Amino acid sequence: MERRRSFPDVLAGAMFVLLGGAFVVGSLGYELGTPLRMGPGAFPLLVGVLVAALGLGIVVKGLVAGEVIVFGRIPxxxxxxxxxxxxxxxxxxxxxxxxxxxxxxxxxxxxxxxxxxxxxxxxxxxxxxxxxxxxxxxxxxxxxxxxxxxxxx
Incomplete structure (x- = not known):
């Protein structure tokens, strides 16, 4: 069985990882607080980690089980x-x-x-x-x- 790589998935996943990483880095400039008393940096940190994790999953999917995608007309x-x-x-x-x-x-x-x-x-x-x-x-x-x-x- 031939494995195909999906370049659009890898590219999109990498963009998610970069965006999530930027949120994580930006949130570290604010106080994180505790789990019961979250500071202003806690929410951007959590969102950044989730977005980066989602992007990493998309990259892995694109490298392991990619599909050939044919794009239609651009609207x-x-x-x-x-x-x-x-x-x-x-x-x-x-x-x-x-x-x-x-x-x-x-x-x-x-x-x-x-x-x-x-x-x-x-x-x-x-x-x-x-x-x-x-x-x-x-x-x-x-x-x-x-x-x-x-x-x-």
Missing amino acids: WRAVGVITLALVFFGFTVRGLGFVPASAVTALLTTLASSRVRPLMAVAVTAGLTVASALIFVVGLQLRLPLWGPWLAF
Whole structure:
């Protein structure tokens, strides 16, 4: 039986290992605390270790039991629209406010697929906007204005 190596798996796993390692190294600059009273560095350390372990598993899988993967067409429309949406959110969340910036971002990312109908896109946008406002602004109490100064009348 011939063993094949999967270069995409090895590459992806290596990226996970590097990202996890960066989190581990970054967390060591903060106090770790104890298991019962965790410090600010404990959570990034745990996440970094888990991500690095996952990456190591992916590397081993790619080296031992790799599969030949054939990639299809790259959905350039989706890549471009989602990138544009994230850049839009980053540049406008303070000026427009969380609700309008989230709504436009959600609408753009929903419309990245050519299979989504406009009514469904509006429904998903409304749901995501309400849910994200409740989670981030109300629940986590992020200090972001719901409506920004650019919309002041």
